[in-house]
Amino acid sequence: MSQEMLVDIRNLTIRFGRKVVVNDLSLQVAEGERIAIVGESGSGKTLTGLSLIGLLPEGGDVTGSVSIKIGREQTKAHDLLKLSERELRGIRGKDVAMIFQEPMTALNPLYTVGNQIMEAVQCHEPLLTQQECKSRAIALLTKTGIPQPEERFSYYPHQLSGGQRQRAMIAMALACKPRLLIADEPTTALDPSLRLQILDLLKELQEDAKADGGMAVILITHDLNIVRYFAQRVAVMHQGKLLECRSTEEVFDRPEHTYTESLVHSSPVRNVLPLVPIAPVLLKAQDICVDYPKAGSGFLSTGIKKFIRGLHFSDLFKREYESVVKNISLDLKQGETLGIIGESGSGKSTLAMALLDLLGQTGARTSGQVEVLGYSWAKMTSRERSQLRASFQVIFQDPFGSLSPRMTVGQIIGEGLALHQPTLSEDGRKARVIEVLKEVGLDRTAYNRYPHEFSGGQRQRIAIARALILKPQILVLDEPTSALDVTIQKQVLTLLSDLQHKYNMAYLLISHDLEVVHAMSHRIITLKKGKQINHVAL
Template identity: 45%
Template sequence: MTAAAPTPLLSVEDLSVAFRSEGKVATAVDRVSFRILPGETLALVGESGSGKSVSALSVLKLLQYPAASHPTGAIRFNGTDLLAADEKILRRVRGNDISMIFQEPMSSLNPLHTIERQVSEVLSIHRGLGRAAARQRTLELLTQVGIRDPESRLGAFPHQLSGGQRQRVMIAMALANEPKLLIADEPTTALDVTVQAQILKLLKEQQVARGMAMLFITHDLGIVRRIADRVCVMYKGKIVEEGPTANIFANPRHDYTRHLLAAEPKGRPPEADPGAPVVAEAKDLKVWFPIRTGFMRKVTGHVKAVDGIDLTVRAGQTVGVVGESGSGKTTLGLAMCRMIGSKGEIRFDGARIDERSFKAMRLYRDRMQIVFQDPFGSLSPRMPIADIIAEGLLVHRRNLSAAERDARVVSVLQEVGLDPATRFRYPHEFSGGQRQRVAIARAMVLEPRFVMLDEPTSALDMSVQAQVVDLLRDLQTRHGLAYLFISHDLKVVRALANEVVVMRQGQVVERGPARQIFEAPQTEYTKALMAAAFAIEAAPTGAVSE
């Protein structure tokens, strides 16, 4: 007798998702079907806008209605059709039986609540834990996901954490109630390579211990190869190929799958002139955040986010800043752009700017631009992207007519690989990767001299990463741009940076020419970063290295 096929935990059958906007209906997901068995990991892969996240959000009916609808399909979890379920059933399932790690933690975490309150809330609602028990479990979860000294972080608000730390808090919340199914939408996007390996190992351990299933959405095919049992490849809202992970990587059948596997940032940065003019410079730069305790909120110490750093960026040069989450990379970049207070000397185009007022800094803002890490948090949800990109032109290029501004918007959208016809849509109508390209377009439209790029490719799939890297190199070559490139993705840094600065706990532990840092790192910490980023790529399917 043939053994009966195992019963799926989740079964998505003939699912379609349509969005209505300005009287028009667009199909984002077209008759998609897949199954996940208990304890199995299924990866959904594909480029930005292919329908991966929309499919995942549909499982818990988290799409905005009535703008979004499901013309066809059923989603069955343990035999219950969630598409037909009422709110009472969905409230019991959400966060308890099925948890989700969202792609953009800054827009998912409540900015007015502490970390302790947000993690404890999940435990209180679904497990009925009291305050003391919830606090203890919260500390355990934060420790598991790699947050150092978790007790000192309980009272922190989301804006006081780095992007990677916020992502780890989201993972802790998702694992709090030991769900049967975990939907992970780009769960390691904002994490440095060493913590990424820890988180993947943690998820795998939780899965084995509890028989938890995972729906894993990512653009990082290296992660897919290490963690997934099966893969579904999505393209333009459809699944074009499905199979065991080993088979997909060894023998891809569809042209699009072969394209994905071949796509990654390649090449080397343009040669930088060591005698080129200095565009941005910092000397003995310090950013210390006070630690306040007690009823009187007395300062009892400081978090030394940036502690006495010297940095020089020349025209046509890219300085890459790497290091684990919370090492001070983003704080350094924000201080260089005078977005936060600091001590020490900062110069831009030869002029000292560290003591200039906010009003006086307006003279420099068009030449000094930033691409932020979280595009959803930095793009106004009330403005179409044409207005978002043109906003800087209204302030700094007042002589342009409306037609000239629109022409520049069209041109820069084409440069970053977006269809100009979409410029009248709003940010929520784009995927995470598309929103990141809008953020890059907004920075580039003013043709700046210095750009601080804070994880600009973190939300992009591999093929678009390669396009953006090529774009940034091309813009730098044509305009002599100076880049301060902050990233945990060392493959992208290798393709872009002339010089690399390695940070740890607010200090520089190693710096030098990029080739030297990548080929012959000197410190143990840098060696560990390189091993996690490159040696781990060769890990076999299903294996997760630390």
């Protein structure tokens, strides 16, 4: 590792009104170094990263200095906090790039992922031809592990799985070989094997960049396993303050601060009660299949090609489909947790959406039978389905994308009560919302605030509160702790276990975190390429 200093952060302070969210932080990063910033949700990790490239949310006030060596000479340090917006636009992506925490909200839904990667290249390397930019984009998609990269190049963000969207974000950030890469939870939506691949990829790219002065990586994460594997130094933040910054080995083996010690020794604890032998089946699925339309298929593409080749006129209107879920059958009993694991893109979330009957507007073809509390989705009216949904709730993988930015937290969580319990008074509804906020670790001040005012982990807790407030009998948990630090993760898992024991709920748990799945599940189903390959009782 080169000892030449690349980034020098001095007395960084970030305020929103009177509230100080990052307090007098000083940190140095050397060329080619890998440093991790860890801490609980809301400790200021992400805001610190955003401040380095001038992307703080509206209302944020930042003081201090952030000096970085950029430009062709790479010898003169520039204070990023003093640069104009125009100057910052010339730096973002080229010298300093960021992998954002929530890819679905960071990617433009109106453009294909390939075009968005090409745009990053063209912005800073205008002399490259269109074909050269496309070739680089496909090469980056290949390197980041996206299957069939030439085909996925033409996909829109919503056509990719959560893990594939995250990999597309990584490819975009690496497009112009930045000197400083800020990676905010870059592996949150990835399965364990792919996490290691991405981290190894970042190391490999660092080696490739040595000839050009090296690329430093600031990794913002709550996953201590990848910190131990990837980082050379660890900076621990708590309530906006930097508690300690030492080598990875020292932080894990000899933590100085009691908070650091609590982080290092936090891990999920298995808390599963045995099922009642006569427990009824609440959810039953038989031969579930889901096919998605392929990108570019339909009237203006493959249909015309078929027609030109002499096929029937009706071929103009046919679409080609890709099988995502293939003949999956399962059942879920009262009080039981069924874990679903598998690599990114294996069909886990799609299966859950099919069970919830939420694929109607996606263009997907579905088949098979789903029974909820003994009722078949296919035989119910829209009104009957709406009434049943109070008992069948979901916590989505991307909390920010599933929370309305125009509604307060109180309105978001209370919306279900207003719909399913219209006779409840406004004061009664507010009391219920505040009660469930406290259950997920948020105080009553969150009631009148908006989603953008919270950290990623706090937004995940809001999503959990929204699902829990109706006390459903079945709850789908799609990566429920992916955005949470280890201490809060442990609290949330304990909360979910306690609620399950109290209300005898059934959980369908989708996760990449094998420790989380093992801590909560009675049985585990493994998916690979849309097929069920394993079914194990714990």
